[in-house]
Amino acid sequence: MSEDNVKDKETNSGLAENDMERTVIERAIHDNVDFIGYIDVKSGKIRILRHNDTFFNDDMELVSDYDEAIAHLINEHMLDEDKSICHKMLQLANIVDTVNMFGEFTGTFKLFHENGRALHYKKFTLRYLDKKAKDVLIAVQTDITEITTENRQMQDAMRGALKHAESISRAKSQLLFHMSKEIKTPLNTIVSMTELGKGRSEQKEYVNYCLDKIEASSKVVLDMIENVRALSHVENNDIQLNNDVVLFQPFIETVAGKAKADAYAKKINFQLEVDPNVAKCFRFDADRMRQVLKNILNNAIKFTKRFGTITLIVKCMAEKYGRQSLEISIKDTGIGIEDSFKPRVFEAFSQESEDNVYGGSGLGLAICNHIIKKMGGIIDFDSTKGVGSTFRINVDLDVATSTYQLKDDEEDICRGCRVLLAEDNEINLEICQQLLVARGMDVDVAENGQEALSLYMSNAPGTYDLIFMDVRMPYMDGLTATKKIRSSGKSDSKTVPILALTANARDEDISQSFEAGMNAHLTKPINVEDLYRCIEKALRGELARHTGN
Known part of the structure; x- marks a missing residue:
């Protein structure tokens, strides 16, 4: 097809007369597309009206052979795994059949530069310049790399979110399964000890023994319920913190005292070490901090064998502008944590042992992590399998003056x-x-x-x-x-x-x-x-x- 023939076609076919086709071209030009050209269906010649794409040779003639232009594009700029199918798809006869059937040919292809850098996504659109004559195709190429990349990133993010949601769903189902088994033990104890105690009510010592068992089992059930309830607050991001005035020494001694009793019951040594530089009184949410320490201490007791040692250490790391930076460490000589599980320690519903040998819901540390973050602090840990673990809480607390002295x-x-x-x-x-x-x-x-x-x-x-x-x-x-x-x-x-x-x-x-x-x-x-x-x-x-x- 000569340039004169194409010009005649533009005039005689009535590009100006065909408002719809003219609008398409004008829109393409305004959209800064990479390439616009005419293809003569009979001769197979392509006339380039406009291109600003490095995938086309700068010395490419205004009128070229379509097959040669496409072959160059495929061989030089397409991935090997795409070349065969693209040769078939972009054959002029195939394009003409598609346009005759559907009114338009559209395809998206991946192209790369000769230096191998930067993969680009290109959209090719072809349709008749004159739908009645059906002898000249207008071809438009648009770069859609940015939108394609964004879509792929969005799809990857959605797949990741879906995978995470499925993982959480499986974990929740597993949690319910484990908790249904876990809660049976303390409930059976409560029911059984109640019946046994009632049957021997005249034996005070035995009744007290039964009551102790009932109390311990009730606390296990309440802890499970409290952790599930706390998790709902975490997931809804509605954990609220109080700003209580707290006498620190009595607070930490009370926490340690309860843990010490539980540790001694398992014949585990328990130690409390408090830096003398720690202030006497702070402002913080005592209930939430107690919940955090209780969860970590319970884990330490659970995973430490008889005659092991658990140490609760409180240090003042710095003091400035009426605040103290405290480091609260809980160190145990327990079984330690596998390296493969360490990245998931603070994830909800996570448990290292699939068979749940040590019991629990897998919620405690996830809740601790959220509470400490809410307080503006950090919780981390070191652990060696077979040696033990150390969990550290670093948090800045406002030093307060006690408003009440117990007489x-x-x-x-x-x-x-x-x-x-x-x-x-x-x-x-x-x-x-x-x-x-x-x-x-x-x-x-x-x-x-x-x-x-x-x-x-x-x-x-x-x-x-x-x-x-x-x-x-x-x-x-x-x-x-x-x-x-x-x-x-x-x-x-x-x-x-x-x-x-x-x-x-x-x-x-x-x-x-x-x-x-x-x-x-x-x-x-x-x-x-x-x-x-x-x-x-x-x-x-x-x-x-x-x-x-």
């Missing part, structure tokens, strides 16, 4: 206090009442919010030192009862501490309690230490004041 005559701060307890569940009511009575408190009981409100209103101001309010109760719920107490106008209506008791621990639940006028939010099942600690804070006036809207 000798204040050991029974709860004794003699009068408490209003609103709870509709008979078992929860009995448990809570007995825990309060055990601390020397006098307890008035209400079975719903309406009864609680009536008892409060019928007694003189100052009668109750604090009020426990279940959130969900019949007739009137705890939130409504609290709002009515706060708005009652009695002289102590804004100051009497009201503590929520509920199984709901989501952020919105806590917010609802505070908005109603409650001073604290305690979750069920009741943790005795948390309960007593909260009561002591309430009686000292250390709880935040929420007087409702």
Whole structure:
């Protein structure tokens, strides 16, 4: 096809007359495509209108042979594994058949430069210049490397996310399977020891033995439930931290004391070492830190054999601007961790032993990692198989001045206090009442919010030192009862501490309690230490004041 023939075709075929085809070319030009050309179907000649692509020779003639141009492109710039199929696809006869059948030929191909660098993705589109004459094809080549690369990266990311989700799903299924087995053991112990104790109730020593077993097994079940609940907070990114004033020495000694008792029961030596430069008092979330240390210490005890050693070490690494950088280390002489498992230590549902020989849910360390990160700290570890492990927590804490000094005559701060307890569940009511009575408190009981409100209103101001309010109760719920107490106008209506008791621990639940006028939010099942600690804070006036809207 000569240049004159092509020019005549442009005029006679009516490129200007065919608005749709003209629009296609104009759009292609505006899109800065690599190549635009005409192909004469009969002669097989290609006329290059425009190209700015290094894949075409700069000295390529304006009118060239299509087969030669395509052969050069395939042989010089296509991958070996693509050459055969591209030779077939890009044959002019095949293109013409495709355009006749579908109105357009479109193909995407991978090209590389002669120096072997940078793979490019090109899209070829061909259609008739004049659909009626069907003798001239317009060919457009567009570089789609960027969008193709982005799509591939997105697909890879989606595949990775899907693979991770599938892995988590398998792990959760495995967790449920293991937990169903794990929870059977302590539950069987609770049921069996209850029956055995009832059958020999006259033998006090044996009954105490049964109660000890029931208590230990109950704690195992509660730990499992607490870890699963904590994981839901982690996955929803709604872990909330309190900023308590904490006397550090009593705090760490209490944590160590419980671990020491468990370690000694397995004939494991336990040591506590605290740097004398560690401040006496800090501001941090004591409950969350206790949870972290408890999880790590439990693992150390679990994986350390008899006559081994566990050491809890606290060091002050630096002090600046009213803050101390603490390093809390837990070192054991346990079985250690395999190198292959180390990258997954802090992943949820991960366990080194597939057969779950040592028990557990595989959640503890994942939760610890999230809590410490939330505190602005770092948790890491060193471990050698067969030698032992050391887990380290590095965190900066604000040094605080203690606002409360315990006096000798204040050991029974709860004794003699009068408490209003609103709870509709008979078992929860009995448990809570007995825990309060055990601390020397006098307890008035209400079975719903309406009864609680009536008892409060019928007694003189100052009668109750604090009020426990279940959130969900019949007739009137705890939130409504609290709002009515706060708005009652009695002289102590804004100051009497009201503590929520509920199984709901989501952020919105806590917010609802505070908005109603409650001073604290305690979750069920009741943790005795948390309960007593909260009561002591309430009686000292250390709880935040929420007087409702």
